[in-house]
Amino acid sequence: MSSSTLAAQIADPSWVLDPITTISGVHIALIISSDGIVVGVSEGTTRGTAKRDMDDRAKRDMVDRVSAAISSLHGASRAAAVEALGAHEKTPISTITVQLDVDPTSQDGVSAGTLMVMPVGGGTNAYLAAAFGPATPMGIIAQTMATRARKLGEKVMSVSSRNDGPAS
Template sequence: MTSSTSRPVIEDPSWVLNPITEISKEVRHALILSSDGMVIGASEGLLRDTAEGISAMTAALHGAARAAANAALDAPDGSPVTTVTVQNAYGTYMIMPAGVRTNTFIAVSGGPDMPMGTVAHIMARQAKKLGEQLMSVPARAQGGSAS
C-alpha cells in the first residue's frame, strides 16, 4: 500500500485545530500531518509552503526521536512514541499521534509562555477524536472506488 492510498482527507480541519489554537494567544499554529510529512490540515494563518516545510521536518523529527528513544530505552524497534516536545528560547513545539495505526499526527507550536499542560491536554483530546474519526472512515482506494 502506498501512502496515497491511506492518507486521510479532512476537508475542514478547524474542528480539530481550533480548540487547540484558541487556548491561548501563545499558541502560534497547529498542523495535522501524515507520518510521511504531508500536510493534512493547517491552522488559519499558516501559509501552505510553510506548513509543508514544517510537516516534512516534523515527520523526520518524530522518526528520529522514536529511533533514539527506542535505542536508549532498549525498546523494540516498532515501539510508538506518544509525544515529542522540543523547547528553546523562542517557545515549545509538540507532536502527538492521532490514535493508534492512523499514521497521522497533530503538531502545535507556541511561545515561551504557552501553557504546556493545558495545550497537551487539549491536544490529546483532539488527537483522540481525530483518531476515532480516521479509523471510522475507510482509506481512499487507489485507481477507483472500493467495492
C-alpha cells in the same frame, strides 16, 4: 492509510485544529501524514511578527518545511529513544516536545517557545503538531492535543476508505 485518503476523510480540519489555536499563544497547529505531507493547517499561521508579512506562497512553503521537519523529527526521536531505552523497535511515541531557549534576536530576552508533536490514534500514520509561545501553559496544550488526536483517530477509523472492498 495514505495521506490522500487521510486528507479526503478530513475535508475540514478546523474541528481538530480550532480548539488548539484558540488557546492564547499558539502560533500554528498542523495535521501531517507520517511521510511529511500536510493534511490540515490552522488559520493561525500568520501569528507573530515574522510570519505576518508573508504572502500565501511563502506561508505554504513554511508550512511544508515544518511538516517535513516534523516527520524527520519523529523518526529520529523514535530511533534514538528505542536505542537508548532498549525498547522494541515498534514501540510507539506518545509525545515529542522541543523547547527553544531565548531567541537571540529577541529585544526583550523572551524564549522562542515550544513545538509539541503527538501521533493521531487509530493507526492513521498521522501526527498532530502545535507551536506555541513560552507563556502558554504546556499542560493545557498537551491535554487539548491529546483529546483532538484521539477524536481524529476515532473519526478517521470509523469511516471506511474508498479503497476498502465490501465487508465480508
